[in-house]
Amino acid sequence: MECMEVIQGRRSVRKFKDRAVGKEIIEELVKAAQMAPSAGNLQARDFIIVTNKITKQKLTKAALGQSFIEQAPIVIVAVANIERSSRIYRSRGELYATQDATAGIENMLLAAYSMGLGTCWIGAFDENAVSELFGIPDKTLPVAIIPVGYPDEQPAMPPRIAMERLVHWETW
Ligand SMILES: Cc1cc2nc3c(=O)[nH]c(=O)nc-3n(C[C@H](O)[C@H](O)[C@H](O)COP(=O)(O)O)c2cc1C
Numbered sequence: 001m002e003c004m005e006v007i008q009g010r011r012s013v014r015k016f017k018d019r020a021v022g023k024e025i026i027e028e029l030v031k032a033a034q035m036a037p038s039a040g041n042l043q044a045r046d047f048i049i050v051t052n053k054i055t056k057q058k059l060t061k062a063a064l065g066q067s068f069i070e071q072a073p074i075v076i077v078a079v080a081n082i083e084r085s086s087r088i089y090r091s092r093g094e095l096y097a098t099q100d101a102t103a104g105i106e107n108m109l110l111a112a113y114s115m116g117l118g119t120c121w122i123g124a125f126d127e128n129a130v131s132e133l134f135g136i137p138d139k140t141l142p143v144a145i146i147p148v149g150y151p152d153e154q155p156a157m158p159p160r161i162a163m164e165r166l167v168h169w170e171t172w
Pocket of ligand 1: 010011012013014066120121122123124125155157158
C-alpha cells in the first residue's frame with residue numbers, strides 16, 4: 001500500500017475476529033515502532049506484549065471496562081521510559097520519552113493496518129493499576145494500551161477538523 005493510503009485508511013478498530021496473530025507479526029510491529037524517531041536516538045520506549053487471558057481481563061478493568069481489549073488476541077502496552085531519556089535530557093526527559101513512545105505507537109498502528117490488522121490506541125486507563133499489574137518501575141509510564149487483532153468491523157472515518165482551522169501560515 002502507498003503510505004498515504006495507509007495513513008488515510010487506518011481506523012480505530014474495537015471489534016476483533018477470533019483469529020490468532022502470529023509472533024512474527026508482533027515482531028514486525030515492534031520493528032515498526034523501533035524505526036520511529038526518538039530524541040537523541042535514545043529510544044525511550046518499551047513495549048509489553050500480552051497474550052494471557054487473565055492479564056487482558058485485568059487490562060480491561062484498568063481501562064474503565066473497555067471490554068474489546070480482552071477480546072483482542074494480542075494487547076501491546078506502550079511504555080515511556082522516562083528514566084532512559086532523563087539520564088541525558090534531565091527534566092525534558094519526561095516529555096521526550098512520551099514523544100518517543102507515541103511516535104513508536106503511531107508507526108505500529110500504521111504497520112498493523114498495512115498488514116490487514118486492526119488496532120485501537122487506548123489512553124483512558126488507570127496508570128497506577130497498569131504499572132502495578134506489570135511491575136513497571138519508577139520513572140517509566142504506561143502511555144497506551146493497544147489491542148491488536150483481525151478486524152471484525154470497518155468503521156467509517158470520524159470527521160476531521162477543517163485544515164484551515166488547524167494550519168497557521170507563518171504565524172498563529
Ligand atoms: C491519546 C489517545 C487516547 C485514546 N483513547 C481511547 C480510548 O481510551 N478508548 C477508545 O476507544 N479510543 C481511544 N482513542 C482512539 C480515538 O477515539 C480515535 O483515534 C479517534 O476517534 C479517531 O478515530 P480513528 O482512529 O478511527 O481515526 C484514543 C486515541 C488517542 C490518540
